[in-house]
């Protein structure tokens with residue numbers, strides 16, 4: 022993240038997002054993020070828009086790992102995205118935006134510049 | 135101006151020629167006129183006996199045999215050629231048609247030889263060569279049963295390959311056959327005394343009476359029955375007689391046209407299959423090439439390819455003789471004979487294994503020093519055939535006895551031992567080298583791909599096990615691993631889950647896999663758990679395993695919206711229910727389309743609308759149609775005997791019953807079905823995973839059909855059964871498929887890839903050869919008992935309902951990227967650009 026002024030948006034209560042699920046979040050500027058929780062409890066947030074199809078669907082993908090990399094599979098055409106970096110595992114030239122995410126007071130918060 | 139090729143005869147070989155010419159004639163140099171004596175387009179005569187299974191001629195049709203879409207071919211059925219005028223280069227047909235030719239190919243096949251037994255022309259005497267012959271035999275058999283009831287009896291004159299096939303057909307028609315053979319053993323051409331003796335024992339166990347070393351002195355009428363007097367003094371009281379004492383080439387046309395024919399028949403041709411007249415060729419069973427007449431289809435195909443090559447200047451190989459090897463299942467008994475089966479080669483020696491208890495006889499013929507394989511005979515178990523036959527004439531890889539020793543002794547031969555020019559598929563003349571190339575260079579990764587690319591294994595199928603071995607040998611490790619997380623195949627995981635009772639993905643991957651899983655193994659395991667009945671597919675952890683379609687119980691479309699398909703069993707719907715669908719579609723602005731499965735698809739619903747849409751549908755009595763699941767989709771039906779003038783059974787009623795029985799059944803891939811109320815087949819049941827066609831006497835069940843990208847006609851599994859038997863058989867078939875198929879493997883590819891194919895499936899689900907049928911039925915009964923509507927259950931569960939929102943922080947707000955435009959009076963998605971990314 023290059024921006025210094027991050028606005029944190031409360032998304033939902035921590036317990037709403039169970040392991041290996043994803044939820045979509047509408048950000049103030051109209052962008053959409055997808056927040057995922059991996060099996061170990063870690064949270065990740067990526068852009069919700071699948072860059073291959075243009076549809077806002079990544080939050081509905083299957084969460085798992087490939088060769089140890091935590092990933093989500095796009096439900097549209099099954100490309101995989103590294104949850105930590107947003108890079109597409111099949112085509113490293115394609116990536117989706119990563120958003121900061123944290124828990125504050127029992128709420129999941131997503132940061133946007 | 136294209137030249138004219140006239141083909142006389144539309145049998146197996148004539149058809150192959152036309153196909154090969156059409157494939158190779160890129161330049162369009164030929165127009166082809168086919169003149170055929172029989173009234174139906176080319177069919178699989180080799181499989182003639184299976185016609186008895188369903189009396190459905192369509193099953194025997196050879197692919198692309200009508201040339202409907204090929205203007206370069208005109209096919210005239212039921213109009214045999216009666217004379218050839220070589221001077222004028224024209225043929226004349228029975229109907230008086232005159233056709234000029236630039237090239238003429240005779241593919242007239244053979245006629246059955248009927249020995250001069252007094253009485254052979256009586257009513258009730260038949261030959262065994264065409265579908266019409268079988269229809270006539272059937273009519274006689276049916277009349278006999280109707281007139282006198284009980285088990286009727288028949289005689290087959292001739293105990294060779296065809297005679298035993300005829301005996302099987304008669305037995306399948308409910309007659310008790312006697313086989314009378316002049317030689318001292320059955321199948322004298324193919325097997326030796328030892329093999330013949332064992333074969334006789336196995337066949338007599340099947341209610342066929344065998345008389346060898348015996349001739350028929352005469353046949354006399356006795357009312358509407360026949361009495362046959364045999365040379366061994368026996369008198370047989372019969373309903374019908376089938377002559378099957380060999381075949382004779384149909385060479386009369388050629389003879390009358392002044393072409394040379396052999397002393398013992400057959401149109402004499404050179405190694406290019408040309409007669410003395412350079413414009414006239416002869417191929418198949420009517421031809422005598424290298425002073426041999428071949429009574430098998432593979433050499434005929436090779437001749438067709440030679441002539442097609444010559445006509446199209448592609449590659450004009452010569453016909454250099456052919457393999458007379460045969461492998462068949464006669465009355466359920468494996469018989470194979472290859473190479474020099476009778477040890478006629480000078481100095482040849484024999485190695486024999488006979489096991490009277492197991493009912494197997496295996497003989498190898500080897501060169502005097504034992505270093506070269508010359509031929510062999512296998513009776514009772516022909517498994518080694520596929521790997522032995524290609525080795526004929528080649529150095530043996532080791533001790534010959536090992537090759538046929540029981541497998542537990544390390545017997546059998548590996549495909550590695552074969553050189554590249556060894557022919558693996560003798561029906562289509564495909565060598566090991568060609569198959570290897572298809573795997574290594576063309577990237578064929580499974581048996582189905584190799585079949586498609588090389589044609590190997592597409593005729594008799596006996597080499598399919600070798601194709602598998604070759605795939606393995608080429609390092610296309612037919613890895614059965616589901617994905618990087620499980621080294622097991624889907625079938626193995628299914629067994630693990632079934633036997634251990636493990637009911638969660640977490641436990642399964644911890645105990646039997648590695649890592650956290652992915653979009654391959656998770657839905658596969660979810661499907662297995664669902665097939666085994668583990669509650670709602672969105673309960674707890676299961677929700678994380680489902681693909682988006684199953685997660686939202688709807689089908690994801692390209693713009694992120696979903697489509698909704700309520701179940702309409704059998705395609706039958708009341709006007710009131712139709713109105714509900716219409717109102718829901720109107721109120722939620724859904725694009726509507728009638729599907730190929732006889733129901734209605736409603737498109738363009740955002741996730742947050744799905745519950746409300748389904749609430750209305752469920753209240754009106756609809757339930758999930760599982761259009762989103764790897765599960766039973768629809769059972770299509772024609773209108774059936776209730777309305778249709780031609781229908782013989784209530785296809786709609788049965789379709790509804792089947793659809794309600796199997797609804798919600800999760801399987802390795804989607805399952806489609808259909809029921810047709812008569813042989814006209816308006817429901818297209820033979821394009822389905824399981825299809826049912828009504829007959830006057832019951833139901834025929836076809837399995838493994840497919841439409842789409844890889845069309846395949848379904849195979850007949852059982853015929854003319856009553857409804858209970860039908861349903862029991864489908865229960866078993868589906869559960870067997872669910873247990874053993876790979877992930878995303880449709881029944882069609884599953885059937886193709888199974889060792890033993892359809893026969894194996896029939897053994898398991900009809901004969902219960904594995905003793906699992908009770909359990910398969912129990913499993914299905916459990917599924918039926920546990921079925922509940924998935925959508926109704928979601929509507930009743932606030933936790934599940936809460937997931938149906940576009941945004942967790944703004945429930946009720948629709949996804950702003952979704953937009954529509956009108957087209958032909960409905961709305962369709964507008965796709966926004968996706969800058970910077972290739973699509």
Ligand SMILES: Cc1cc2nc3c(=O)[nH]c(=O)nc-3n(C[C@H](O)[C@H](O)[C@H](O)COP(=O)(O)OP(=O)(O)OC[C@H]3O[C@@H](n4cnc5c(N)ncnc54)[C@H](O)[C@@H]3O)c2cc1C
Nearest residue numbers: 143145146147148171179214215242243418419429430431
């Ligand atoms: C029951 C049975 C089982 C068999 N099993 C096997 C097996 O397991 N393996 C194997 O390799 N082979 C088997 N065969 C043999 C195989 O079917 C033949 O080798 C193959 O059909 C030969 O093809 P063909 O085109 O030469 O002759 P056919 O298929 O007989 O075709 C010749 C066609 O020409 C037509 N015809 C003849 N005269 C004229 C004319 N004047 N004008 C127009 N049309 C004419 C005939 O009506 C016929 O339709 C079996 C045959 C039978 C009957």
